[in-house]
Amino acid sequence: MLEDSVKKLKSPMASPNPALSKAQADAAFSFFSDWFYECAGVISFSSIEHPKFRAFLQQVGLPSISCRDLAGTRLDTRYEEARFDAEARIRDALFFQVAADGWKSRSDSDCGNSLVSITVNLPNGTTVFRRALISDGRVPCKYAEDVLWDSVINASGSGKGGGATTLCTGIVSDRFKSTALRSLEDQHHWMVNLSCLLQGFRSLIKDFTRGLSLFHDVSSKCSKIVSFFNNNSSARTIFHKYQTQELDHTSLLRYSNGIDCNFMIEDVIASTRAFHLTVHDDSYKLLCLDNPEATQLADLLLDMKFWNDVQAANSLVKLINDTIQDMQTDRPLVGQCLPLWKGMRSKIKAWCARYSNDETAVYKVFDKRFKRNYHPAWSAAFILDPLYLIKDTSGKYLPPYKCLTPEQDKDVDKLITRLASREEAHIVLNELMKWRSEGMDPIYAQAVQVKQLDPATGKMKIANPQSSRLVWETCLSEEFGTLGKIAVRLIFLHATAGGFKCNVSLLRWMKRQGKSRAAMERAQKMIFVAAQARLERRDFSCDEDRDGELFANGDVDELNETFMEAS
Known part of the structure; x- marks a missing residue:
């Protein structure tokens, strides 16, 4: 009895709060529905039927939420409000630019699909959402051209003059630079159609991994290291002992024998100390007696030139990625393109000096990419x-x-x-x-x-x-x-073309709705509401990215402590 009384004092099971007034309940539902729509597919409609969630609503004095209402009249009303606001903003603007982001499929999404978001940039610095469509990365250029021009016409219909396409200053897109964009620019002399600067810098990373012997050499050697320590059980056991000691976890190293080797290089660098301890371990030395490959890799892992090359390759990629991250935050205008490329060239010059790399070969790759995107x-x-x-x-x-x-x-x-x-x-x-x-x-x-x-x-x-x-x-x-x-x-x-950044959950959810016309219409309305809300508060990030940052920094230790205390 005493034990039960203590438990009740710790977790008092009070009776549910009295119901809120109608005005309070309406306000609460309004906030909840906005949050639900802006999550855009991350939370399913059926989730609100969960008994624990219903218990929470009861505890705070709210009645149960109707899925039918959330997916029906309330969504319709919220969508009409967002659409009216977006069209009013375009209508009041003197001119605008259409932006298309997502033509290039995401490797981490289902079957290489991506969500193409069409947005409109306005002179006052704001961006409004227009529409979304699913792309599988194999879109014909003519189809993309038609979609982009339809977007120009539709947005122009909201502008002054009722359909004057000359209000559109141009298009910025993450793909189709030399085809659809150029074709539209040739047909309409007042338009300036740009390929996304972010995509140009991302392509520069791929160019370096393809065109520099440094990356070929580093990738080849890292592939041998990763393959050996992943597949040889004896070596893996020794390595995992020191991986736990240095990194507090054990895992297989990511492997790549292709162009995208940067994640593999990152894993090798993160395990530098663990590799050094492994090859000095007596058990590994015994392994070397019967395994020539183990001996060869031990020599490689103790070679300072190898580690200098690995660090150089990783440093160059990080250099470009840092610039890309800044551009995603700052969203540069077209006048900043030349200064950004010039600044990158200066950084690469300093990188060449630091790691004693041949400037001629590096600049050849760099200049070729600059000319392609210029x-x-x-x-x-x-x-x-x-x-x-x-x-x-x-x-x-x-x-x-x-x-x-x-x-x-x-x-x-x-x-x-x-x-x-x-x-x-x-x-x-x-x-x-x-x-x-x-x-x-x-x-x-x-x-x-x-x-x-x-x-x-x-x-x-x-x-x-x-x-x-x-x-x-x-x-x-x-x-x-x-x-x-x-x-x-x-x-x-x-x-840059970046606007509404969708997450993988949203893409999967939208694909599932494609079997039903009514479901797809609801999905489009939810995406419109979510995108417009994020663009209003200039939120160009993704929930998945923020979650990754949370678990990648010191906050994860606090979370672990919380979990340990709870258990």
């Missing part, structure tokens, strides 16, 4: 964006033409001429010459270039990102009337 709009936006004006000896702030190659200099004239109407071509070239020679008033230029510390990242960032465009619309509008119209559209363009 678009003349990079140079034009770089020249027109007041953010990059340079103060000369006379005190003027002039566009940075000296930073361009002769070919890029010509690209500026060609692109700006194409974006202008035939009647205004000569006017815009005259204004461009004036811009080149006179630039901008120092007061305005300095105001545009003001930077401040970003407390979230600890880096200096432009205080007002919209000022580059606004200065063309105001103080430069009279002097550069025709060029200004082109400049505000051009320098606004986003260089």
Whole structure:
């Protein structure tokens, strides 16, 4: 009896709270439904029928939730609100850019499928969602072209002028650079269609793994190490002893004999100390007496040149991935493309010096990728964006033409001429010459270039990102009337296609709904609500990524302690 009384004191089973008022219950259901929809497929409708969840609702004084209501009228209402808001924003914008992300299938998704999200970027820096479709990575270019152009037409229908496709400044997509995007750009002179900058840098990693002998050598040697320690039970037992000692866990090392060897290299580096202890272990030395491969790998694992090469390969990949991560957070505009590539080239130069690698071979791969992804709009936006004006000896702030190659200099004239109407071509070239020679008033230029510390990242960032465009619309509008119209559209363009980032659970869930038209319609509505809500709060991450970060940092130790205490 005493024991039961103590348990009740620790966990009092109080009677359920009195029911909330109708207003309170409605507000609670509204918050719950928003959260449920924004989870977008991670939580199933049937989950709310779980008895423990129903017990929770009862404990807090709420009645049970109806699945039918959640998937029916409440979803319809929430979708109509989100759709109306999205269309109103596009309708109020002077122009916009269509972004398509997901054409390139994800390797970690079912059967190589991915969710293609079509979004619309607006001049005020916001992004609104339009639609989603499933892609298996084998989409014909003509189909992609039709989808993209339909998206332009549909979004233009929400804009001023009721269907004026000239409101669309262009498209940024993570694929189809030389086909669908170029075809649409050729057909519509006012459009600038870009391949996603993120995809270009990701492709650069693949280029290096394919084109540099360093990666071939490191991959080959790491494959031998991983294969031996995974398959030889005696060696594996010894290795796992030291793996537990150094890493607090045992696991097989990830193996790769193909291009994507970076995860294997990461595993080998993480186990560096465990490998050294293993090959010095007396049991492993005995194994070497009867196994020549064990002896060969022991020599390799004690070779400092091998570890230097492994570290060099991993360092180069990390260098590019860090830049990719920054771009995912900052979402650079087209004017930043040239500076970003130039900055990466400088980092690679320092990497070559640090690890004594031949610059010629590295730059050959780098320059080839740059040329494949380069678009003349990079140079034009770089020249027109007041953010990059340079103060000369006379005190003027002039566009940075000296930073361009002769070919890029010509690209500026060609692109700006194409974006202008035939009647205004000569006017815009005259204004461009004036811009080149006179630039901008120092007061305005300095105001545009003001930077401040970003407390979230600890880096200096432009205080007002919209000022580059606004200065063309105001103080430069009279002097550069025709060029200004082109400049505000051009320098606004986003260089990356990332918008709503779906998780694998959502993709699997959406595929399951494809068997029913009604179910697919509900799925599309949920995706629209979820995507629009995330874009409103500028959340471009994925729940899976955040979960990975949580369990990869120190918080995991706190979680383990919590689990241990609970058990």
